[in-house]
Amino acid sequence: NAGVMQNPRHLVRRRGQEARLRCSPMKGHSHVYWYRQLPEEGLKFMVYLQKENIIDESGMPKERFSAEFPKEGPSILRIQQVVRGDSAAYFCASSKVGQSNTGELFFGEGSRLTVL
Amino acid sequence: GDSVTQMEGPVTLSEEAFLTINCTYTATGYPSLFWYVQYPGEGLQLLLKATKADDKGSNKGFEATYRKETTSFHLEKGSVQVSDSAVYFCALSSGNTPLVFGKGTRLSVIA
Numbered sequence: 001n002a003g004v005m006q007n008p009r010h011l012v013r014r015r016g017q018e019a020r021l022r023c024s025p026m027k028g029h030s031h032v033y034w035y036r037q038l039p040e041e042g043l044k045f046m047v048y049l050q051k052e053n054i055i056d057e058s059g060m061p062k063e064r065f066s067a068e069f070p071k072e073g074p075s076i077l078r079i080q081q082v083v084r085g086d087s088a089a090y091f092c093a094s095s096k097v098g099q100s101n102t103g104e105l106f107f108g109e110g111s112r113l114t115v116l
Numbered sequence: 117g118d119s120v121t122q123m124e125g126p127v128t129l130s131e132e133a134f135l136t137i138n139c140t141y142t143a144t145g146y147p148s149l150f151w152y153v154q155y156p157g158e159g160l161q162l163l164l165k166a167t168k169a170d171d172k173g174s175n176k177g178f179e180a181t182y183r184k185e186t187t188s189f190h191l192e193k194g195s196v197q198v199s200d201s202a203v204y205f206c207a208l209s210s211g212n213t214p215l216v217f218g219k220g221t222r223l224s225v226i227a
Contacts, residue, residue, distance in 0.1 A: 004159070033214065042205060042219040043160070056214060091159055104150075105215060107159035 004108035005074075006092050012114045019079040019086070021111045025094030031055075032075040033105060034067060037089040046090075049075060082115045089113075118143040122206045122218035129196055129225050137191040137221045139180075139206035147208040149173075149182055149189040150215070154203045163191075163204070196225045 005024040013019050025032050030051050035043040045059040049069035060067065064082075069075040079086055089112045093105035123138040141147065148167045152160040164173030169184035178193045189206060206218040 006159075035217075040219075043217040045214040045216070048214060059214070093160075104162050104165070105160075107152075107161070109157070109159045 004092055004094050004106050006090075006108035006111050008111060009109065010112050010114070012116060013082050014116050015083055016081050019082050019113055019115075021077040021079075021090050021092075021113070022074040023077070023092030023094075023108060024074040025092075026096075026106050029094035029096050029106070031095045031097065032069050033093045033095075034075075034077050035091045035093065037091060037110070039088070043091060046077070079113070082113070084115045087113055087115045118147065118208060118210055118213065118216045120206050120208055120216055120218035122204075122221055125203075125220070125222040127221060127223045129223070131198060131225055131227050132195045133225075135191070135193040135196045135200075135223070137204055137206075137223070139189045139191065139218060141187050141189065141206075141208050143187075143208055143210050145210050146184075147210040149180070150207040150209070151178070151180055151189070151191050152205040152207060152217070154205065154220070156202070160205065196223070198225045198227055201225045 032049045034046040037043050047060050047067045048056040064080045066078045089110045091110045093107045119142045121140050150165045151163040153163045154160045164175040166173040166182035172181045180189050180191045201224050203220045203222045205220045207215045209215050
């Protein structure tokens with residue numbers, strides 16, 4: 001499958017635990033974006049990364065959330081000490097070139113986090 | 117900042133009905149405009165796009181025209197099918213800013 005791969009598809013955590021969501025971009029894509037979709041709401045931008053660099057994290061909560069995209073391996077979105085309000089679908093998208101007004105993002109199927 | 121407003125759903129239509137989903141935007145400069153579609157249990161897919169005023173994007177029978185004077189990018193389809201049931205998102209991008217999405221409009225088409 002040459003598409004954007006996210007795992008796990010579903011993740012259940014108890015309050016206070018850590019959640020790690022992984023995203024492998026499409027082959028040849030070096031730009032990764034994370035979006036969060038809360039129930040009955042649209043997608044909210046969280047962070048934009050290139051290999052080993054965070055380009056734009058203006059949508060990331062200031063605490064408990066972090067993201068990385070190492071030289072080797074998938075991009076990881078990490079949520080520490082999860083709370084019920086973190087329950088959402090987290091979508092990863094990738095692109096070949098940086099965001100531009102003609103660019104297209106390719107989305108994964110999402111990781112659905114449920115916090116008990 | 118940039119924002120997208122689209123009509124609230126859900127929208128329920130009978131097969132072969134005409135579809136319009138309204139979308140208006142606020143942006144500095146001249147954004148590109150997009151419609152994405154999310155089928156149940158899947159991620160978003162680009163449906164169509166337009167990069168400048170008066171451009172018309174089209175795909176799979178859907179079309180939308182970039183109207184700068186009314187800051188709108190309404191999605192239309194002449195005859196919907198059950199398989200079109202999905203959530204539709206209007207989005208914009210200004211230069212290198214992240215894609216900004218509307219809240220989505222759920223469409224249900226009944227046979």
